[in-house]
Amino acid sequence: MGRWAIALHGGAGVDPNLPLQRQEEAKQLLTRCLNLAISALRSNHSAIDVVELVVRELETDPLFNSGRGSALSEKGTVEMEASIMDGPKRRYGAVSGLTTVKNPVSLARLVMEKSPHSYLAFSGAEEFARQQGVELMENEYFITQDNVGMLKLAKEANAILFDYRIPTTGLECCAAEADNPLMMNGLPINVYAPETVGCVVVDKEGRCAAATSTGGLMNKMSGRIGDSPIIGSGTYACKLCAVSCTGEGEAILRGTLARDVAAVMEYKGLGLQEAVNFVIKERLDDGGKAGLIAVSNKGEVAYGFNTNGMFRGCAAEDGFMEVGIWE
Known part of the structure; x- marks a missing residue:
């Protein structure tokens, strides 16, 4: 029997001006999800079950950017996406462009287990959701007034806004300075704080699993x-480890961050935390900003980020437990 471990995140890139009350709300949610996972792992639930359980909880709470409370597209709608991966056989399921599915991560698992495919998107994914009888909601369920206000600001600034929880009255101090604006793919970023959610777990049997869910970017192009x-x-998850990333999606895509953690462990012989540090330092080009969480099949837990902070929590069977935001 091995040792279980878990890590979860609520996004990397936290604005230093985030009010203390909002910080405390985030920590409480992360702690609740950690305790939920710990209880499940002690009851011998599998890693794949636990990552789905935790991400469902994060999707249902509107605090972070996934499920209810997702960032809004330029059209004022949600286009949610999620994935889940079972490490032992490297099976995975993924979905994109969801507008009615209450828990995208669960639909991703159904794609993995109940379809002949690995990835379904937009109308095809929605049709599959109806066939599978998953819980559907009207688009309004996912939309919060905070997000409506942030989308309005984003359109006025012709910018992509990341953190919908920054008070609108404080945007002036949070905004990128005109002399040195933050950019992403040529567009100004007013507030850098993506809030994708994710969870990685290794259970007592040494099985690793990972799941990630997001609403994407505020004012993103439809179809992004x-x-x-x-x-x-x-x-990414395999026999060796499981990884979930958060941050600037375009930079993470270019760097194939999640797989590279496993690759440098396998081919360079690095330990888990060494691998995480290497990937954050060496694989994010053009000033890309990101963070990630990881567990190994030995029951180790690690995380890393090159942003101001990352909403995160982790725990291990030996009693270690941590919930934090800043370095």
Whole structure:
């Protein structure tokens, strides 16, 4: 029997001006999800079951950018995406462009287990969801007034806004300075704080699993797909480890961050934390910003980020437990 371990995240790239009350709300949600996972692992639930359980909880709470509370596209709608991967056989399922599915991560698992494919998107994914009888909601369920306000600001600034939880009255101090604006693919970023959610677990049997879910970017183009549902970029699990990423999706895609953690462990012989550090330092080009969480089949847990902070929590069977935001 091995040792279980878990890590979860609520996004990397936290604005330093985030109010203390919002920080505390985030920590409480992360702690609740950690305790939920710990209880499940102690009851001998499998890694794949636990990552789905945790991400469902994060999708249902509107605090982070996934499921209910997802960032809005330029059309004012949600286009959610998620993926899940079972490490022992490297099976995975992914979905994109969802507008009615309450828990995208669960539909991703159904794609993995109940379809002949690995990835379904937009109308095809929605049709599969109806066939499978998953819980569907009207688009309004996912939309919060905070997000409506942030989308309005994003359109006025002709920018992509990341953190819908920054108070709108404080945007002036959070915005990129005109002399040195933050850019992503040539567009100004007013607030850098993506809030994808993810979870990685190794259970007592040494089985690793990972899941990631997101609403994407505020004011994103309709049809944009980020790193979260792309296996090897935003999510990856194998016999050795499991990884979930968050941050600037386009940079994570270019760097294939999640797979590279496993690759440098396998081919360079690095330990888990060494591998995470290497990937964050060496694989994010052009100033890309990101963070990731990881577990190994030995019951180790690790994380890394090159942003101001990352909403995160982790725990291990030996009693270690941590919930944090900053370095």
